[in-house]
Amino acid sequence: MAKAKHGSATASPHLALEHFLPYRLSILSNTVSNAIARDYQEKFGLTVPEWRVMAVLGRFGPATATGIGARTAMDKVTVSRATNRLIERGQVLRSTDTDDRRRAILELTQKGQNIHDRIVPVALAHERGLLEALNKKEKETLDALLAKLQSHTDRDGPN
Secondary structure, X not given: OOOOHHHOOOOOOOOOHHHOHHHXXXXXXXXXXXXXXXXXXXXXOOOHHHHHHHHHHHHHOXXXXXXXXXXXXXXXXXXXXXXXXXHHOOOEEEEEOOOOOXXXXXXXXXXXXXXXXXXXXXXXXXXXXXXXXXXXXXHHHHHHHHHHHHHHHHHHOOO
């Protein structure tokens, strides 16, 4: 039996980080997000979390911060900070839910909607550029695999 590092008689499994799926997905996500973030920041003065809040509100309409967090997998603090900056800039409006006065409803203002509508083509252009590396069948397979992994993670957790 080969000795493991640190003198242990039992070798622990070796993690080849460059082949570890969660690591690879994280690196890909960060690389893509950072490239897009440069455009959001330079052209629109937005951070990635701010854009994600705007994207959810633009796609699904008024929502709570909890709902935005659930759709984006962002934590409460990140959603709150992004939302507060958007409110300060007049891009998002916070109002009290008429059915439950303890809840706040967030929605894009006209200014926010205008910015959202200008960003969408930029985001879609980034997506097209990324997907140019794949043929039609590969795109369909990627979409199916991502949906399957997301469904599995949503249902059973990452374990």
